[in-house]
Amino acid sequence: MDGIHLIADLYDCQCPLxxxxxxxxxxxxxxxAAKDADMQVVGVRFHQFQPVGVxxxxLLAESHVAVHTWPERAYVTLDVYVCNHTGDNQSKAECLFEALIxxxxxxxAERVQVKRGSRFV
Incomplete structure (x- = not known):
C-alpha cells in the first residue's frame, strides 16, 4: 500500500522535561496530537524507562506514530507512517509530524521523508 514515512531526529529539545x-x-x-490530525487511534503502547525516558x-488505522526519548541528551526520535488505503493521508501525516516537532x-531537527509502496500506485 502506498504511503509516506516521516522520520526525524530531534536534538537539544527545549520542551518541558x-x-x-x-x-x-x-x-x-x-x-x-494524532486525534487532532484527524487520525484514527486503534491502540497505544508506551514503556517507561528508569530513571527516565520513554x-x-x-497505532493508527492509517499505520503508526512512534517516539523514543533520551532526556539525558535532550534527544527524541520520531516516526510517522501513514498509508493511503482509503484516501490520501499525506497532509494529515505532515500536519501531525510538524505538530509533534x-x-x-x-x-x-534532521528530517527524512520516504515514499512507501510506490509499486501499488
Whole structure:
C-alpha cells in the first residue's frame, strides 16, 4: 500500500522535561496530537524507562506514530507512517509530524521523508 514515512531526529529539545522524561506526560500528548490530525487511534503502547525516558507507539488505522526519548541528551526520535488505503493521508501525516516537532521544540531537527509502496500506485 502506498504511503509516506516521516522520520526525524530531534536534538537539544527545549520542551518541558516531563514531556520527554515520563510516560504519564508524553503518552496523552501523542494520542491527542494524532486525534487532532484527524487520525484514527486503534491502540497505544508506551514503556517507561528508569530513571527516565520513554518509548512508545500510537497505532493508527492509517499505520503508526512512534517516539523514543533520551532526556539525558535532550534527544527524541520520531516516526510517522501513514498509508493511503482509503484516501490520501499525506497532509494529515505532515500536519501531525510538524505538530509533534513543535511540541518537542528542538534546536536542530534532521528530517527524512520516504515514499512507501510506490509499486501499488
Amino acid at each position: 516531563p514531556l520527554i522524561e515520563t510516560l504519564t506526560t508524553l503518552e496523552p500528548c501523542m494520542v491527542t 518509548t512508545g507507539v500510537v 513543535q511540541l518537542f521544540n528542538p534546536k536542530h
